Amino acid sequence: xxxxxxxxxxxxxxxxxxxxxxxxxxxxxxxxxxxxxxxxxxxxxxxxxxxxxxxxxxxxxxxxxxxxxxxxxxxxxxxxxxxxxxxxxxxxxxxxxxxxxxxxxxxxxxxxxxxxxxxxxxxxxxxxxxxxxxxxxxxxxxxxxxxxxxxxxxxxxxxxxxxxxxxxxxxxxxxxxxxxxxxxxxxxxxxxxxxxxxxxxxxxxxxxxxxxxxxxxxxxxxxxxxxxxxxxxxxxxxxxxxxxxxxxxxxxxxxxxxxxxxxxxxxxxxxxxxxxxxxxxxxxxxxxxxxxxxxxxxxxxxxxxxxxxxxxxxxxxxxxxxxxxxxxxxxxxxxxxxxxxxxxxxxxxxxxxxxxxxxxxxxxxxxxxxxxxxxxxxxxxxxxxxxxxxxxxxxxxxxxxxxxxxxxxxxxxxxxxxxxxxxxxxxxxxxxxxxxxxxxxxxxxxxxxxxxxxxxxxxxxxxxxxxxxxxxxxxxxxxxxxxxxxxxxxxxxxxxxxxxxxxxxxxxxxxxxxxxxxxxxxxx
Amino acid sequence: xxxxxxxxxxxxxxxxxxxxxxxxxxxxxxxxxxxxxxxxxxxxxxxxxxxxxxxxxxxxxxxxxxxxxxxxxxxxxxxxxxxxxxxxxxxxxxxxxxxxxxxxxxxxxxxxxxx
Numbered sequence: 001x002x003x004x005x006x007x008x009x010x011x012x013x014x015x016x017x018x019x020x021x022x023x024x025x026x027x028x029x030x031x032x033x034x035x036x037x038x039x040x041x042x043x044x045x046x047x048x049x050x051x052x053x054x055x056x057x058x059x060x061x062x063x064x065x066x067x068x069x070x071x072x073x074x075x076x077x078x079x080x081x082x083x084x085x086x087x088x089x090x091x092x093x094x095x096x097x098x099x100x101x102x103x104x105x106x107x108x109x110x111x112x113x114x115x116x117x118x119x120x121x122x123x124x125x126x127x128x129x130x131x132x133x134x135x136x137x138x139x140x141x142x143x144x145x146x147x148x149x150x151x152x153x154x155x156x157x158x159x160x161x162x163x164x165x166x167x168x169x170x171x172x173x174x175x176x177x178x179x180x181x182x183x184x185x186x187x188x189x190x191x192x193x194x195x196x197x198x199x200x201x202x203x204x205x206x207x208x209x210x211x212x213x214x215x216x217x218x219x220x221x222x223x224x225x226x227x228x229x230x231x232x233x234x235x236x237x238x239x240x241x242x243x244x245x246x247x248x249x250x251x252x253x254x255x256x257x258x259x260x261x262x263x264x265x266x267x268x269x270x271x272x273x274x275x276x277x278x279x280x281x282x283x284x285x286x287x288x289x290x291x292x293x294x295x296x297x298x299x300x301x302x303x304x305x306x307x308x309x310x311x312x313x314x315x316x317x318x319x320x321x322x323x324x325x326x327x328x329x330x331x332x333x334x335x336x337x338x339x340x341x342x343x344x345x346x347x348x349x350x351x352x353x354x355x356x357x358x359x360x361x362x363x364x365x366x367x368x369x370x371x372x373x374x375x376x377x378x379x380x381x382x383x384x385x386x387x388x389x390x391x392x393x394x395x396x397x398x399x400x401x402x403x404x405x406x407x408x409x410x411x412x413x414x415x416x417x418x419x420x421x422x423x424x425x426x427x428x429x430x431x432x433x434x435x436x437x438x439x440x441x442x443x444x445x446x447x448x449x450x451x452x453x454x455x456x457x458x459x460x461x462x463x464x465x466x467x468x469x470x471x472x473x474x475x476x477x478x479x480x481x482x483x484x485x486x487x488x489x490x491x492x493x494x495x496x497x498x499x500x501x502x503x504x505x506x507x508x509x510x511x512x513x514x515x516x517x518x519x520x521x522x523x524x
Numbered sequence: 525x526x527x528x529x530x531x532x533x534x535x536x537x538x539x540x541x542x543x544x545x546x547x548x549x550x551x552x553x554x555x556x557x558x559x560x561x562x563x564x565x566x567x568x569x570x571x572x573x574x575x576x577x578x579x580x581x582x583x584x585x586x587x588x589x590x591x592x593x594x595x596x597x598x599x600x601x602x603x604x605x606x607x608x609x610x611x612x613x614x615x616x617x618x619x620x621x622x623x624x625x626x627x628x629x630x631x632x633x634x635x636x637x638x639x
Contacts, residue, residue, distance in 0.1 A: 223632070233627075305605065305606075306609065308599065414538075423538055428534055456591075460588075462587070463584075492540060496529065
């Protein structure tokens, strides 16, 4: 039985728990590494529990509104405010809950993995504190119903992410990668802030639902849309603004890289929230849909072709992360392009949307898993260079199995989860434009080819003398990988359950702009 | 049970359970065929020694194909593409910023003119 207090305040607790965890971690670190690690893990597990509770509440009762500072959390519009929701409001619909749950699962696996992978490193107080702060940023972005609040969490996300990329300060390139990430994120953040200012200047409101209800799609709204769209697409790692991705992903500790994928997905969520909930049918859906589709196709193709010649396993995987983001943009872009046409939306738009959203959680799981396996290999061998690695299948069998699961999933091989979401995208996008679907399939084939190369380079061949002493990764790292591998298999074997329970409600919540507005403003 | 695991994809469906069963049957057949083979080829002799046109067999560690050797033909065939796209990933921050601002300009024109 869940206490009523937790049920009532779940949206606030979702942020309070990791925030408390983050700020208390350096203090508890003074009592000992074991206590600090246990505290950080406890905070992340509690966050996962709250995310689970919140998701089940949202799926059972619809969008959850939480107004900070109000007499009652659901009291969004004060009587004397002229119908404007003036307080910070969290509006957690099925899409937000879906993202929060996905982030919390990966966050838990990453933190568990970090306990072993960071054991030899210094500065762990800051590491765990920043990891939990990054969690706060991600969860805040996907839960808030307030544009300025979204910007604040975007900044928390960016700053914590940049600091974690540069975590290995003894390596100059890591600091350089962190700086690039920070500068680009800051520029993106400034554009988001400027766009919010444009909208605030016109509509006297910062609440997404309020602005959406008044949206005129003026010239200034178009400028704001472009700034929001491009800045968030850049943060999501979309081509041709993806250049920071291989630099940052390859230099960050592997556990952090796995979580940076989720951080990027929070920005992707921002793109979807802006076009569907903030602008909705006020947009020229076909034009903006095609812009997102073009970004998606470019991301898919350039990402995978740049991955193939890479020799650094993490750079290679980073390019694949870019490529997979393209599938999500493609699926959701097609849905946006036909948003105004109910017949086409029913014929294939909804499935394309569901495929794109399903791919978000699938990608978080298998890409997180792949980065963790890369980290385990680096942890044991001290290199990420594919030209130096080989024969590790003899000594790191569990890591190899987890890698195979992740690689087959990302390549869209049945029965793993990547296949299910890609199949939904292929079939629905084919009805929209066959060429796009064919490109998506070719990209999957190239992805498989690329991971065959990685598998061969790292695990196959005779045991090499330089790695004669290499042993299997430590148990916490294996457990972290195992959690994600299990999710990859379960989501692949029971895809319809995931679609019915999580994905379809999330897709429906995004396309139902009227429902989103009504949930916040009620009859106002 | 079939309804539980069957994914509806709009125009078709996908049943992972059926695929797993088919895969398991294929594995059983593969195992049976393997069982028909030589039970104990022994650890030495001509039967297990690789034939390299009479050349001596190199050390095991010397025959592993490294990652950089794979897909050389692919990248060579797409040399024109790679020679243009790879230099764009210069690692220079100002280049990244330029691309970012360039995309804003292009999308601004697309949204401003078309939408």
